[in-house]
Amino acid sequence: MTIPADNPYPRTNDRETIYLKNAITDPDIVVGDYTIYNDFVRDPAEFAKNNVLYHYPVNHDRLVIGKFCSIACGAKFLFTSANHTLRSLATYPFPIFFEEWDLEKKNVTEAWDNKGGILVGNDVWIGYEAVILSGVTIGDGAIIGARTVVTGDVPPYTIAGGVPAKPIRRRFDAQTISKLQKLRWWDWPRDAIARQMGAICSGDFDALCAADIPLA
Template sequence: MIPNWKIYPRSQGHSTVYLQNVVTDPFITVGDHTTYDDFVRDPRDFQRNQVLYHYPECNRDRLIIGKYCSIACGAAFLFNAANHALGSLSTYPFPIFFEEWGTDAGAVANAWDNRGDIVVGNDVWIGYEAVILSGVTIGDGAIIGTRAVVTKDVPPYTIVGGVPAKPIRRRFDDAVIARLEALRWWDWDEERIRRSIPAIQAGDVDALEGMA
């Protein structure tokens, strides 16, 4: 049994979990220290409640989430089986109901368009009830606004919001983003990160580079 402190990062409550230690699906990969907070349902059920229409036995599609991400309550990852085949003359998913229609049981995945994996970078903040669609890649350091519906890739360190989500602004200028991407502080060992927290919180890239 995993001890509580490995699941819950805060002793004050159990609404937040380290996702890496509660996800069991081999087609879901989560990096170190990434958290999910859910004040409505048990956050340990993230895999069942927030990763939706995910049938990797048909699609082999994956959810990949990096390190040090913060995922807010109700954020959902909507996979390929939520789609319907747009190239068909009808959006009705006949292949799913193969018993009713006598179609090939092995062709169920023909009922939807397969757009690929969902990939979330490192140090990404996903806001309350945001929805990430299949095939989307979110860059390092990006921020996804509350109830945004993300249908396209999000560049690193970019804030997006709305339905469908569109860029609002970049968090830093190109030079700072390039320096942060080169540093990749999230790959450092925990002791170095612990020493670097004041520089990270102060937005001091020069000091952070000095810790590398």
């Protein structure tokens, strides 16, 4: 059975798991096809409100999440405005309170150090209550452990965990990782992915490589 494209719920009678793309209206949040978010505490459709924090338009930061990602309950994406600038002699964010201190409203972004957007690759698994900080890039196929705090980039197909996050191990050897990144199975047409589902789910890398790869 194929789920209709506009249906955010990929599982019958499950209102805790959604196709995240169908719940996003903010143009600065981009989510790829089939990426799922599960939330057993709050409405998963309110992901942008509850999980993408301090994401203010004044910064022009973007959250980009690739295809076929799995995001667990409570994962947070923490953007630049959560920071207080380290250039100041005070930790207090005076520029935010421009009215109180007769400051220029246009200088409000001086209250924090802008580290940029967040980029999550394809087929990434982000564990329960993990926190991803602004300026971070997570590579394709990476796994982020539960309650990990990601402060720096995570290479493709790397398992990372801890506070702050550190690489634990690579999921595959370097040659396999390189071939997977060239295959980019997540960009194949749906029917091609379906035909190779057995190879993908069983970890049969040789069979996947032997498949007819659709042209980009």
